[in-house]
Amino acid sequence: MSYCIATYRIHDDHADFHKKAQSIAVGMTVGSWTELPQAKRDAMKKHLGEVYAVEVHESPDGSAGTRYADIRIAYPDINFSRDIPALLVTVFGKISMDGRIKLTHLDLSSDFLSSFPGPKFGIDGIRELLGVNDRPLLMSIFKSVIGLSAAELREQFMRQAQGGVDLVKDDEILFENDLTPITTRVRLCIESANIVEQETGRKLLYAANLTGRTFQLRDQALRAIDAGANALLFNVLSYGYDVLQELSADPEITVPIMAHPALAGAMYPSPHYGIAAPVLLGQLMRLAGADLVLFPSPYGSVTMPREENLSIRDELHTTALGVKRSMPVPSAGIHPGLVPKIIRDFGRDVVVNAGGGIHGHPLGTEAGGQAFVQAIDAAMHGVPLSEYAEAHPELKAALELWGGE
Amino acid sequence: MSYCIATYRIHDDHADFHKKAQSIAVGMTVGSWTELPQAKRDAMKKHLGEVYAVEVHESPDGSAGTRYADIRIAYPDINFSRDIPALLVTVFGKISMDGRIKLTHLDLSSDFLSSFPGPKFGIDGIRELLGVNDRPLLMSIFKSVIGLSAAELREQFMRQAQGGVDLVKDDEILFENDLTPITTRVRLCIESANIVEQETGRKLLYAANLTGRTFQLRDQALRAIDAGANALLFNVLSYGYDVLQELSADPEITVPIMAHPALAGAMYPSPHYGIAAPVLLGQLMRLAGADLVLFPSPYGSVTMPREENLSIRDELHTTALGVKRSMPVPSAGIHPGLVPKIIRDFGRDVVVNAGGGIHGHPLGTEAGGQAFVQAIDAAMHGVPLSEYAEAHPELKAALELWGGE
Structure with missing residues (x-):
């Protein structure tokens, strides 16, 4: 039995x-x-x-x-x-x-x-799309996008892309709207990503927020992909895990899906009630096919105890589940000074994800991305950040503002 | 604005x-x-x-x-x-x-x-289907149905129907299975309901549990309706409110939908986290189109404070929402002795819903239903249950076992 x-x-x-x-x-x-x-x-x-x-x-x-x-x-x-x-x-x-x-x-x-195909791409598939195999990935988050015009959105994307990030994600509260509907966002951002790729050879994934009524999500995803989308962001818990699985298992949805943890706080933080974070944001997200999973980091203001975070990591990384591994994305409160700690906690199969830690850099968004690229570079070569910062003014400015090793 | x-x-x-x-x-x-x-x-x-x-x-x-x-x-x-x-x-x-x-x-x-059509039937529509306008409705729940053969299921339905209930609902943990797939259950139960209607003139709604993969739920519902289903049970929180809305707003889904609160305990009971029960099980269920909404009663073993229950009632009953009213179904621990209290708390627009309080009656399931019918009859006529029980042995036996006014 x-x-x-x-x-x-x-x-x-x-x-x-x-x-x-x-x-x-x-x-x-x-x-x-x-x-x-x-x-x-x-x-x-x-x-x-x-x-x-x-x-x-x-x-x-x-x-x-x-x-x-x-x-x-x-x-x-x-x-x-x-x-x-x-x-x-x-x-x-x-x-x-x-x-x-x-x-x-x-x-x-x-x-x-055995009935769950799991993530279509997983860690290895995402690395293959980006051509990055030897280090954590770097993601930045659009900031204050409600009410932005298409031109402003494009400009913000460009500044993030030029900083050297691998992924850019939509804000999860950006829904269909007249200024920047998903197909418009996708066209502008992918166009900008292509420009950066031609200049630098670096590839970029842009996770567009998939929203709307449940039975129209598939068509909406196909429209976004048709417009050039190379990743999707999805508020899984507001729709249900099975909707994620319907999308992730769909052969025509040919891009990675990034699961956002919105609403998860209604279920995991109480010691007495709910569903523990490693089940809610680890195991079930992966089983339903999330290629990347965001969750509150143990480092910042929106925190989760470190051992819970590491249990989420284990659920996303373990080979026991028999499906592709999902990329953990510990989020909130991330600045360049934390990069060595993130790598110690999660290994290199992690996305370093920053919003304020990029946009709030004293030298601007592009420098914010560069500071993270430098921090990752230093950490992967075992060089203390403070030492590496001597020759890298962006990292230096970040460490001065936010601290770090 | x-x-x-x-x-x-x-x-x-x-x-x-x-x-x-x-x-x-x-x-x-x-x-x-x-x-x-x-x-x-x-x-x-x-x-x-x-x-x-x-x-x-x-x-x-x-x-x-x-x-x-x-x-x-x-x-x-x-x-x-x-x-x-x-x-x-x-x-x-x-x-x-x-x-x-x-x-x-x-x-x-x-x-x-204004974008939400709300329940298709609501309280008045359900009353119209049943031809019952002047009293609370009575529902019984299938008991121990996993592993039952179709014949056993039919027999249990018949005993419940003959006791005089208005509605019978599936167990929410009964999924598609070889013994009693939904179309088989629907055919057998509706056939039995028709027999009882011919004998007694009483109509009966059977809420069949709608389960499976999200994008197949609509087809599954249509198959059930095609087989004769006159109501559906749905585990809303395991799928998401919007899936309920997709189903309830569908013009081809022509039967009332009953929302089950499974998983709700992961979100409402903590004083510190989550979503309060009146929002979770009241307002949002109604908005998404639930015609009937089950929630833990304040009377039994699975309890919720009385004022929270009454707030759910208010959300389901209020005319402020601009959509049809949903029928509250306070559940768990209900026995005939509680009927006057239920009516005082909820008015007559309520479903008296019992599982053990019907199947556990000393004289059997049919007598269990009759005891509730008698209790409702007494309460609606302002007769104390103990007095009414003098001439009604089923109610008398129930009061002796479970107590009551």
């Missing part, structure tokens, strides 16, 4: 956690068990959830709110269809509303996983 | 909440403001978010974790498209990940609302 195993952390000062585990295993699968006649039990056995483990953490000092258990329940694959909505409703549908319970981990069976 | 106003509750022991409000208003719209030259400000003014109100609640005793503010930010409609994903990303995308912040309320502009 084949199972998917869900791990929950349940906070309760008094509960009999073993009994609770039994009630989840039965209640979320066959509904009732002890009342069933033997013949019926034999027939239903293959549908019954099983308590896989119960690890009780007694309150160290008996203070309220500190006693919890990690409970693992195995759900027979035969009970649900091979899609993320069915998986989530099975393991966390009703039970999400039953007290202080958080879904912290999912071990998915190879049978279940 | 037209705005949608979002209210947040932010917990912070030390923050300058007025400054925080300003930073949300600017950061979630135009990105920067004070640095802009005057000419640019004039052009951008119409895109700028505005602080509408800041209500600081100082900690009464200075103890950590008790200081908070309710902050209201007005977002110009011009910034986002007329769909729920754009709305949610605009008002709670990035900011959801920035500290202890919960989205507690949305005031949507009439301009924004």
